Amino acid sequence: MIDTVAHAGETPDVVQPYAGLGLADDEYGRIRQILGRRPTSCELAMYSVMWSEHCSYKSSKVHLRQFATMAPASDALLVGIGENAGVVDIGQGYAATFKIESHNHPSFVEPYQGAATGVGGIVRDILTMGARPVAILDPLRFGPADAADTRRVLPGVVAGIGGYANCLGLPTIGGEVVFDPSYSGNPLVNALCVGVLRRDAIKLARASGPGNKVILYGAKTGRDGIGGVSVLASASFDSSAGESAKKPSVQVGDPFLEKVLIECSLELFERDLVVGIQDLGGAGLSCATTELASAGSGGMRIELDRVPLREASMQPAEVLTSESQERMCAVVAPGDVEEFLAICEKWEVDAAVIGEVTEVGPQVAARGGSLVVTWHGELVVDVPPRTVAHEGPVYERPYARPAVQDLLQADVPDRLSRPSTEAELRSTLLQLAGSPNLCSKEWVTAQYDRYVRGNTVLAQPEDAGVIRVDESTGLGVALATDGNGRYTRLDPFAGAQLALAEAYRNVAASGARPLAVTNCLNFGSPEDPEVMWQFAEAVRGLAAGCLDLGLPVTGGNVSFYNQTAEAAILPTPVVGVLGVLDDVSRRTPIGFREAGHAIYLLGETLDEFGGSEWAHSVHGHLGGQPPSVDLAAERALAGLLIEASRGGLLASAHDLSDGGLAQALVESCLRGGIGCRITLQADLEPFVALFSESAARAIVTIAADQVQQLVDHCVRHGVPAARLGEVGGAALAVVGHFAVPLDELRAAHEATLPSLFAG
Amino acid sequence: MARVVVDVMLKPEILDAQGQAIQRALGRLGFDRVQSVRQGKRFEIELDADLDDPGLAQVKEMAERLLANTVIEDFEVRSLP
Amino acid sequence: MARVVVDVMLKPEILDAQGQAIQRALGRLGFDRVQSVRQGKRFEIELDADLDDPGLAQVKEMAERLLANTVIEDFEVRSLP
Amino acid sequence: MTARIGVVTFPGSLDDVDAARAVRLAGGEPVALWHRGPVGGGVDAVVLPGGFSYGDYLRCGAIARFSPVMETIIDRAGSGLPVLGICNGFQVLCESHLLPGALTRNDHLHFVCRDQRLRIENVSSAWTGAYEQGKEIVLPIKNGEGRYVADAETLARLEGDGLVVARYSGDNPNGSVNDIAGIVNEAGNVVGLMPHPEHAVDPLTGPSADGLGFFASVLKRLAVP
Numbered sequence A: 001m002i003d004t005v006a007h008a009g010e011t012p013d014v015v016q017p018y019a020g021l022g023l024a025d026d027e028y029g030r031i032r033q034i035l036g037r038r039p040t041s042c043e044l045a046m047y048s049v050m051w052s053e054h055c056s057y058k059s060s061k062v063h064l065r066q067f068a069t070m071a072p073a074s075d076a077l078l079v080g081i082g083e084n085a086g087v088v089d090i091g092q093g094y095a096a097t098f099k100i101e102s103h104n105h106p107s108f109v110e111p112y113q114g115a116a117t118g119v120g121g122i123v124r125d126i127l128t129m130g131a132r133p134v135a136i137l138d139p140l141r142f143g144p145a146d147a148a149d150t151r152r153v154l155p156g157v158v159a160g161i162g163g164y165a166n167c168l169g170l171p172t173i174g175g176e177v178v179f180d181p182s183y184s185g186n187p188l189v190n191a192l193c194v195g196v197l198r199r200d201a202i203k204l205a206r207a208s209g210p211g212n213k214v215i216l217y218g219a220k221t222g223r224d225g226i227g228g229v230s231v232l233a234s235a236s237f238d239s240s241a242g243e244s245a246k247k248p249s250v251q252v253g254d255p256f257l258e259k260v261l262i263e264c265s266l267e268l269f270e271r272d273l274v275v276g277i278q279d280l281g282g283a284g285l286s287c288a289t290t291e292l293a294s295a296g297s298g299g300m301r302i303e304l305d306r307v308p309l310r311e312a313s314m315q316p317a318e319v320l321t322s323e324s325q326e327r328m329c330a331v332v333a334p335g336d337v338e339e340f341l342a343i344c345e346k347w348e349v350d351a352a353v354i355g356e357v358t359e360v361g362p363q364v365a366a367r368g369g370s371l372v373v374t375w376h377g378e379l380v381v382d383v384p385p386r387t388v389a390h391e392g393p394v395y396e397r398p399y400a401r402p403a404v405q406d407l408l409q410a411d412v413p414d415r416l417s418r419p420s421t422e423a424e425l426r427s428t429l430l431q432l433a434g435s436p437n438l439c440s441k442e443w444v445t446a447q448y449d450r451y452v453r454g455n456t457v458l459a460q461p462e463d464a465g466v467i468r469v470d471e472s473t474g475l476g477v478a479l480a481t482d483g484n485g486r487y488t489r490l491d492p493f494a495g496a497q498l499a500l501a502e503a504y505r506n507v508a509a510s511g512a513r514p515l516a517v518t519n520c521l522n523f524g525s526p527e528d529p530e531v532m533w534q535f536a537e538a539v540r541g542l543a544a545g546c547l548d549l550g551l552p553v554t555g556g557n558v559s560f561y562n563q564t565a566e567a568a569i570l571p572t573p574v575v576g577v578l579g580v581l582d583d584v585s586r587r588t589p590i591g592f593r594e595a596g597h598a599i600y601l602l603g604e605t606l607d608e609f610g611g612s613e614w615a616h617s618v619h620g621h622l623g624g625q626p627p628s629v630d631l632a633a634e635r636a637l638a639g640l641l642i643e644a645s646r647g648g649l650l651a652s653a654h655d656l657s658d659g660g661l662a663q664a665l666v667e668s669c670l671r672g673g674i675g676c677r678i679t680l681q682a683d684l685e686p687f688v689a690l691f692s693e694s695a696a697r698a699i700v701t702i703a704a705d706q707v708q709q710l711v712d713h714c715v716r717h718g719v720p721a722a723r724l725g726e727v728g729g730a731a732l733a734v735v736g737h738f739a740v741p742l743d744e745l746r747a748a749h750e751a752t753l754p755s756l757f758a759g
Numbered sequence B, C: 001m002a003r004v005v006v007d008v009m010l011k012p013e014i015l016d017a018q019g020q021a022i023q024r025a026l027g028r029l030g031f032d033r034v035q036s037v038r039q040g041k042r043f044e045i046e047l048d049a050d051l052d053d054p055g056l057a058q059v060k061e062m063a064e065r066l067l068a069n070t071v072i073e074d075f076e077v078r079s080l081p
Numbered sequence D: 001m002t003a004r005i006g007v008v009t010f011p012g013s014l015d016d017v018d019a020a021r022a023v024r025l026a027g028g029e030p031v032a033l034w035h036r037g038p039v040g041g042g043v044d045a046v047v048l049p050g051g052f053s054y055g056d057y058l059r060c061g062a063i064a065r066f067s068p069v070m071e072t073i074i075d076r077a078g079s080g081l082p083v084l085g086i087c088n089g090f091q092v093l094c095e096s097h098l099l100p101g102a103l104t105r106n107d108h109l110h111f112v113c114r115d116q117r118l119r120i121e122n123v124s125s126a127w128t129g130a131y132e133q134g135k136e137i138v139l140p141i142k143n144g145e146g147r148y149v150a151d152a153e154t155l156a157r158l159e160g161d162g163l164v165v166a167r168y169s170g171d172n173p174n175g176s177v178n179d180i181a182g183i184v185n186e187a188g189n190v191v192g193l194m195p196h197p198e199h200a201v202d203p204l205t206g207p208s209a210d211g212l213g214f215f216a217s218v219l220k221r222l223a224v225p
């Protein structure tokens, strides 16, 4: 028997399994208070998924507000936080939309499908804004490279991302692969998608206009990802569902359908047949209907039995919470329905009118609108949608600086033994170049299509990925993601700023002007005050950094509970920066180009090894302070890199980060297939000059006859510059110290991942 | 020498996008009495062992650990004559 | 309603890269008595038809035209009880 | 008059925009062809682009081979219409039996995207006439099932009659037999190619501009009365 609204009214004392659905006593109490009765099982399912941490941001909300309250003034921001993805004006009548999301836990359970559906989900967010998705980046974190479980998880994740993105025809243009024991059992699979649209063609998730139809199109709805809600189906009032007790919480993707869905949706947008649109992601129809209704006129009626099902035996609560992939929900004017359905037919995409937008009076609007859902004519949901979508609980979780933080910071890396002889310096360079975190990621990235659609101007292993937006003018966007969990562990405020600074620097190094930020905050349990402190500090740092650099945060994602038992992952804010190039033919690549070009080091090098790759991979040490943050220096450096690129001055530019100068030289030599001869700054210990991870630095190369121009620029921008040497030869040579032939370097840099994961 | 077959199929509740695509293609080819298609994998294994109980148990273990992804797939082991 | 299985395997002379990789992986897992592994496909088809001879002939035709690429694959049709 | 080169879009085709761009850059006029329709009379040659038609479900190219557009293409290829199948298009051509052999899973079992050196071995086909015999070029390759196989007799015929149009040079990226990257039918009008010439039309976005030659070749061929 179906638990109808009337039945719920008559049976107030039925015991409901709210705790099994993750609702706390007081949360359940609030639902009863909102409704003035007990919820039906469908309503309970909706509230429980929508009020989960994942959908309601109940632990993070109070902190994330800073991204809005501290947002810098920006002419570029067209749509900010709160929509499916932020949108920025990139000039020439175009806008770009981008966002990063996590699919961490599903990727641990089922690496291929978890990662694949992670890509699918973020791509639909971008599509929902009215944009054509144009590229993917994939920041990844795994346990130790040689751990057995990493051998299970990494190849599956990489194949899943490639399998999905390649099949969608989206180039993957950047990302990260980082290993650390803290990610054992908690791999991080983040995915960023960027899309492009005309600036006057933005779509919003709004169900306005009473009488307009609600159309669900795309995949049929099955029992995907409803693990939690199965508690309900087996509870007494849905006893007819008894046989379906075993339900998968794993979602399976169909990238082919998503590709068709993209083309179909773009044609629908093009013909202006869509009043409002929402993708179906976490919480499925529960989320799409309540968000559309509460952002629109407030009223909606859904006939749930009209939803095309994969399994006929599905119960209404399952239909409402199913996370089946590749589905979209559109609001369409009645006169356009026929044409809408015809376009779906052209693309062989299933579509069904499942309801309509309704009128609500001011009183109903004031209590949050009205969403009614029927199942074969019986009323199973009657709720104010705003209370489901936006008025969930908000927690001020307690936070406390970890007791060990002082000890950790006091454990400075100075006591670690440093390489000093020529042989030691040389072998340290080779060891780092081949370490899992700094080695070539070619084994991973070769599994990703980088060429499709023919607009990829730069892709991995470049500092930033660059995509051409307009073939006639050369307008393009650049993107980079960064995040260093070790730095953030040592100082979450600084760590978040360093992540921001590095992504910003990477974008600027490619020649692009940074414009906006997205972020994915990967942390342990918010119920642990020490984790909550890391989170609060990181958000505070990121918001302050964005204000300083003049970049609005346009959206992002929070992933909590990345922990096994007591051990949380390294706090890992991953920051994505989007920039603009007015003409992509002026982009600056990282590879050295021509013998005789002068090499300059820009920025200041200090003795900074806290949280460094050297301390980690040579000594297994994590302690001290991360490199100091100097956002003014970052701004100056970026200004210089952008101006020099516009002027066509730079032959190459590469930012310095993990592994310091040595690693940057390795990468520029190997990318360009040409060596270099450099002389270290005399006033620095050679080890510090080579391996320090001071921020706000880059190496650039330039034709010999333009050196003076560069020096003038540096003076004007206030960027310290030192001539290191020149490009040429078949070795990376540090004059007076050592030389490494490129072949030897390449072997060290490229062998690591294949030897761990191939075969 | 024993010959064993391991059939691996997606669990019934898991989306079989491939099977659905094939079903539609068969429909377009005029095979309109096809009600459903599901695609799985078939492994033919030759073992240097007798197919006594321990032998079969070994194959089960292979299926469990490697051939099937038991999060989303079911399997069946059969011996061939 | 009839249920039919179509098994499709690569012809013996075609390199089965997947089968070989699985064999190696099984070896690494300690299953050292595996002599060979071949991986193929299994289709489970439900037909709105009786499994009289014309019905089976139709399935043969599906296999021939679509389910198998007879340049590189062999197939076998079996009806299920 | 510029030649009109049809570019087919199947559901799941991905490199159709790239193929159309390549045709345009080479001086031809690209004409979009939808999988459900026939090929109109005004098309002088056809490109079957890369991608994952129908998700590459079942086998790459197996389902696309039966779409309505293929019926006319198979028909007109028989009377000399130049057809170039790139990657997924090559797979469709083999599934259609317009070309012999088949494309199977890469020997290393991974999708691979990289810049690949090739040698042009046949310059008499409709799509390679603009190259010099033995010319080495660099094109992107990106596939999961690019390993060409054929029975011994077919191989002997391909080699004996000079029907291999391009061969991998340096590392073989997928285990393709005899390093075969592309082949042509006996009549010389139907070419299948695993690497992607349409992604090598401008050094800004590709590893080279070496791929333009395929499109220039067919335009040159069509210009001859």
Ligand SMILES: Nc1ncnc2c1ncn2[C@@H]1O[C@H](COP(=O)(O)OP(=O)(O)O)[C@@H](O)[C@H]1O
Pocket: A137, A138, A139, A140, A172, A173, A174, A175, A176, A177, A441, A444, A445, A459, A460, A461, A462, A463, A464, A481, A482, A502, A506, A657, A658
């Ligand atoms: N999972 C991945 N997917 C795509 N590109 C990646 C991935 N991992 C690393 N890369 C690329 O490899 C290059 C080096 O990565 P990384 O050292 O993290 O860059 P950086 O230090 O400049 O941020 C970058 O171009 C990055 O985008």
Ligand SMILES: [Mg+2]
Pocket: A462, A463, A464, A506, A655, A657
């Ligand atoms: Mg960088």
